[in-house]
Amino acid sequence: MEHSQHRYQPLTDMASHEEAMSLSTKEVVARLIDILGLSLVATLTGVSETRAVQQWTRGREPQRPQLLRFALQLALMITAAKDGTVARAWFQGSNPHLNDQSPAEMMRTMKLSEIQGSLIAAARAFAARPSDKSQPNSQD
Numbered sequence: 001m002e003h004s005q006h007r008y009q010p011l012t013d014m015a016s017h018e019e020a021m022s023l024s025t026k027e028v029v030a031r032l033i034d035i036l037g038l039s040l041v042a043t044l045t046g047v048s049e050t051r052a053v054q055q056w057t058r059g060r061e062p063q064r065p066q067l068l069r070f071a072l073q074l075a076l077m078i079t080a081a082k083d084g085t086v087a088r089a090w091f092q093g094s095n096p097h098l099n100d101q102s103p104a105e106m107m108r109t110m111k112l113s114e115i116q117g118s119l120i121a122a123a124r125a126f127a128a129r130p131s132d133k134s135q136p137n138s139q140d
Helices: 013-022 023-036 038-045 050-056 065-078 082-093 105-108 110-125
Strands: none
Touching: 013 065, 013 110, 023 038, 023 050, 023 065, 023 082, 038 050, 038 065, 038 082, 038 105, 065 082, 065 105, 065 110, 082 105, 105 110
16 A cells, blocks of 8 residues: 555644545545554454454445544644554553553544543643653653
């Protein structure tokens, strides 16, 4: 796909929302695969096989398309799309803004309407972090 060749920059929450909402479901899934990988996309959507995720890129409708769009919105906010390592770590890691729960596990097991606000707040906090990676972790 053409988007695989493009380097994306992290987007603001408004721009990431617009991007995630303007793409077809197939494009949303393809972008998520590029950023997070097949296994993590399957995990956060609660499907047991990556084959289902691959089928979504070929036109099969996922059961939770709104969750996929929201996951893409979060991913676009927190990292450049080609830096999947950071995005995967954010989605899988214990998050202090989420009572030490992982965003992927929350997305897999909870209703989106119940977690959307806390997940977007956690993504905003992460996106607002200092971008200078040469600085040691500082205490606020």
